[in-house]
Amino acid sequence: MNKLVSIITPCYNSEMFITETITSIQKQTYENWELLITDDGSTDNSIKIIKEFLLKDSRIKLFSIKNSGAAVARNNSIKKSKGSYIAFLDSDDLWFPNKLELQIKFMETHNYNFTHTSYKKISDEGEDLNLTVTCNDVLTYDQMLSSNKIGCLTVMYNVDCIGKIYMPIIRKRQDYALWLKILKINEVAYGLNVVLSKYRLRSNSISNNKFEMLKWNWLLFRKIEKLSFFKSLYLVTSNILIKIFK
Incomplete structure (x- = not known):
């Protein structure tokens, strides 16, 4: 029997995108999944839209918390998950129908x-931007320190083997922090070089502000990874240069 996959989705004011995101999950050729959506205090119609899906698909579960950030929302869903695998998909991103099937086969x-x-990257309106992010075949902890080379919407990890791993509670870069945390346990991240997801490049996203990300990278390296002042400075500089010139 196919193992259960727990899909972790934080949601905050995503009424424009959440229907398409959930539908892309429902179209998966691998059908043994549960979708755990934690709403992070939305003030739009997100919850109303999600509840309409709940009535028709028992695999979808909705939880609500006061606005606390994506890390808290994701961790709430991870805590309540029951799957042998955990995968991540934000409320504005999309999967191709064979995403789960191919990735689980790759892992097993x-x-x-x-x-x-x-x-690949798409615009706010869902238009193809002709930008593809190609994954590395193998990534170690040290290789990941220079920059975050892993897209959150593409990750899957084996809970049965490494346990539930939670995101550090920081407002930004929490996914990057989680990958580093897993790499300390698992040592290596393996890449399947097939485009299986669509990342929505939001025009108002903080991730588009390269200099704003400086302080979050600094916090990650100093407070979460507890690296020295000079190593943290070197890594922050390396991160921003890669972002600027890539």
């Missing part, structure tokens, strides 16, 4: 516990 064939894939 090679006995990999932590994997990610390639993905």
